[in-house]
Amino acid sequence: MHLRTGHKKSVKKGLVYQLLLLLLLWGCMKPADLKAAIVSTNHMKYSYSELVSDINSLQKKYPNYVHYNVIGKSTDKRNLYEVVLGNPDAKKHLLVIANLHAREYMTIQLSMAQIERYCQNYNKKINKKLVSKTLGSVAIHYIPSANPDGTAISQYGFGAIRNNKWKKALKNMSGGSYRWKSNARGVDLNRNWPIAWKHSGSRGSAGYRGPKAASEPEIKAMIRWVNRIQKRGKIVGVVSYHSTGSILYGRCAGQASSQVKKQTTRMYKLAESLTGYGLMPTESISYARGCSREYFLYKKNIPCITLEVGYEACPLGAGEFPSIWKKNKDLVIREAMLF
Ligand SMILES: [Zn+2]
Numbered sequence: 357m358h359l360r361t362g363h364k365k366s367v368k369k370g371l372v373y374q375l376l377l378l379l380l381l382w383g384c385m386k387p388a389d390l391k392a393a394i395v396s397t398n399h400m401k402y403s404y405s406e407l408v409s410d411i412n413s414l415q416k417k418y419p420n421y422v423h424y425n426v427i428g429k430s431t432d433k434r435n436l437y438e439v440v441l442g443n444p445d446a447k448k449h450l451l452v453i454a455n456l457h458a459r460e461y462m463t464i465q466l467s468m469a470q471i472e473r474y475c476q477n478y479n480k481k482i483n484k485k486l487v488s489k490t491l492g493s494v495a496i497h498y499i500p501s502a503n504p505d506g507t508a509i510s511q512y513g514f515g516a517i518r519n520n521k522w523k524k525a526l527k528n529m530s531g532g533s534y535r536w537k538s539n540a541r542g543v544d545l546n547r548n549w550p551i552a553w554k555h556s557g558s559r560g561s562a563g564y565r566g567p568k569a570a571s572e573p574e575i576k577a578m579i580r581w582v583n584r585i586q587k588r589g590k591i592v593g594v595v596s597y598h599s600t601g602s603i604l605y606g607r608c609a610g611q612a613s614s615q616v617k618k619q620t621t622r623m624y625k626l627a628e629s630l631t632g633y634g635l636m637p638t639e640s641i642s643y644a645r646g647c648s649r650e651y652f653l654y655k656k657n658i659p660c661i662t663l664e665v666g667y668e669a670c671p672l673g674a675g676e677f678p679s680i681w682k683k684n685k686d687l688v689i690r691e692a693m694l695f
Contacts, residue, residue: 393417393476395468397681400674401511402465404434404504410468411437411500418475421491427499428577431540432519434504436577439471441498442491447589450692451582451658452498454597456545456648457537457562458506459670462677463597466665466684467500474689482686485693494592494692497585502574505540509533510671531561535670538562539572546598548575549651556645565646582656592695593623594652594660595688600670604633605649605662612653619659622694627661630690631683663687 394413396406415422423440430436454463474496477487501507508516509526513533517523522540526533529542538544542559543566553569570576585591606624608617628635652660665680666672672680 393472395465395472397465397469397677398674400462400671402461402468403511404501404508407437407464407468407501407504408435411439414439414468414472414475418478421475421478422471427581428573430503430505431522431573432505432508432517434508436502436504436574437500438581439498439500441471441474441496443493443495445588446491446493446495448494448592448695449585449589450494450496450592450688450695451585451594452496452597452688453502453578453594453648454499455501455503455507456596457598457670458503458539459510459535459537460597460599460672461501461507461510462670462672462680463599463665464501464507465677466597466680467498469681470685470688471498471500473685482689483693487689490689490693494695495589496688496692497581499578499581502578503539503545506536506538506545509536509540525559529560530558536561538564539574541566541572543572545572545574546648547646548572549646549648550579551646551651551655553646569646586656591656591658593619593691594649594658595623595627595691596648596660596662598662598664599672600666600668601664602631602633602667603664604628604631604635605664606635607638608653613657616653616657616659619694620653620661623659623661623691626690626694627663627687630687631663633663633683 395410411424415424421441423444425438426435427438428436452467454467455461474487479488514523514526517540538561542564544563547565550569553565557564566572570579604624604627606620608620649660649662652658666676668676
């Protein structure tokens with residue numbers, strides 16, 4: 357009996373040790389930089405309500421480094437948020453735009469996780485440079501979700517739109533909800549910028565340029581936002597996040613100024629080295645069709661790169677996040693360090 361009790365005890369003890377060992381291993385396996393306390397990155401549908409709650413939590417936790425503004429509202433009355441990281445009165449400003457295309461919503465999660473990482477490391481070094489020093493001279497302005505209505509459609513279906521007029525209209529447009537790229541009015545937000553705009557297509561999941569250039573509330577808000585920042589200082593560059601394909605747009609057409617061309621080249625070379633994404637070989641303004649990148653490069657004279665994260669068809673599954681994170685976690689702060 358004594359032996360059996362002793363055996364039971366040692367089995368129990370063994371189990372406890374095994375459990376402790378497993379917990380220890382699990383802790384080690386989880387990369388330190390993914391220990392995000394606020395932004396959750398282990399599930400696929402990062403929703404609008406999660407975004408709103410995380411922006412508020414980040415601002416409360418890091419009141420000295422994080423500020424946010426509502427720069428406008430979508431058709432379905434969702435807020436278009438700007439999250440400012442660092443010194444809002446800095447002379448230089450770097451812009452980051454994510455989620456212009458609805459189904460590419462993993463770029464919202466990526467942006468938010470980057471913001472949290474740069475806050476967590478504010479008084480530390482990334483690539484041997486103090487984050488606080490960079491953010492003191494270059495403010496980073498994120499639009500983590502440029503298309504919250506379209507994202508709600510892609511995540512939850514047409515029923516997620518509360519505006520009855522557009523909810524009804526959406527059912528007669530082309531394309532299913534799951535792979536929706538446009539906004540709630542069936543306009544492609546990367547075809548509606550006032551650059552080389554010509555009428556084309558009809559309302560639907562992708563490709564429709566809108567009834568006129570800058571017809572959409574999201575685009576109007578972003579143009580106002582860019583102009584407002586430009587009045588306060590110099591916009592040194594724009595990083596635009598899309599998915600998918602693990603490719604990079606960084607070339608400029610002939611009409612770009614030599615300065616824009618030079619800085620855009622520096623930006624894409626850095627992005628290329630960090631992510632390993634392949635550079636798109638050719639680009640021309642004639643293909644632009646109301647694209648944001650061309651708007652910045654040729655109309656605003658601002659250097660701009662576009663990254664297409666991930667490999668699978670959109671929306672990307674949660675399983676892709678760790679590899680996207682590994683390549684992109686430091687990308688934006690490293691781009692800011694260029695200036
Ligand atoms: Zn896209």
